[in-house]
Amino acid sequence: MAKYDKSMEYISQTQTLIGQQRKRLVDQDTGEVIEVDQITKRALGQKQFWKIYLMDFLQVLGGFEYKQLDVLIYILEHTEAANNTFIGTYRSLEKSVGVSYDTVRRTITLLQGKGFLKKVSNGVYQVSPTIMMKGSEHKKSLLLNYFNDKEQEPQKED
Known part of the structure; x- marks a missing residue:
C-alpha cells in the first residue's frame, strides 16, 4: 500500500499543485x-494559449503598412x-501606439473590412473568433x- 505525503505546495505563478x-x-x-518517489504536478487553472487560424490571419495581414502593424x-x-x-478609442490608440489618428482610423477600417474586427459600440470591438481566440471549441x-x-451600422468614431 502506498504512503501519501499529504503536503501539497501551491505555486501561484503557474497555478499548480506539486506534491x-x-x-x-x-x-x-x-x-x-x-519503492519509488512519485512527484505529482497538477495544473489547476490551465493557462490556455491564443489560437490563431493561420490562413485567415495571413489574409488580415495583407496590405498593411508598417505603422498599421x-x-x-x-x-x-x-x-x-x-x-x-x-476596448480602445481612436484617440487612446493614437496615444498608446504613437501613431497618427489617421493611421488608427485607416487600420481599424481595414481590420473591419477584412472581418477581423466588428464594432460593438464606440471604442469597443470584438475580434473574430474564426481568426483568433483563446479557449475551447465550445467557447x-x-x-x-x-x-x-452583432450586425450594426458603422458608427462614426469620436
Missing part, C-alpha cells in the same frame, strides 16, 4: 517490489481573452454566435 508520494511497484517479470500588434496584445473584445462557437449576431 510527492511514495509508491511500491512490482516488476511484472521478476516479481521484485521497488503597430496598431494591430497593440490590439492583439490588449484583446480580452474572456470575450474576444478590444469558439458561443463567441462566433455573438460575433455574427
Whole structure:
C-alpha cells in the first residue's frame, strides 16, 4: 500500500499543485517490489494559449503598412481573452501606439473590412473568433454566435 505525503505546495505563478508520494511497484517479470518517489504536478487553472487560424490571419495581414502593424500588434496584445473584445478609442490608440489618428482610423477600417474586427459600440470591438481566440471549441462557437449576431451600422468614431 502506498504512503501519501499529504503536503501539497501551491505555486501561484503557474497555478499548480506539486506534491510527492511514495509508491511500491512490482516488476511484472521478476516479481521484485521497488519503492519509488512519485512527484505529482497538477495544473489547476490551465493557462490556455491564443489560437490563431493561420490562413485567415495571413489574409488580415495583407496590405498593411508598417505603422498599421503597430496598431494591430497593440490590439492583439490588449484583446480580452474572456470575450474576444478590444476596448480602445481612436484617440487612446493614437496615444498608446504613437501613431497618427489617421493611421488608427485607416487600420481599424481595414481590420473591419477584412472581418477581423466588428464594432460593438464606440471604442469597443470584438475580434473574430474564426481568426483568433483563446479557449475551447465550445467557447469558439458561443463567441462566433455573438460575433455574427452583432450586425450594426458603422458608427462614426469620436
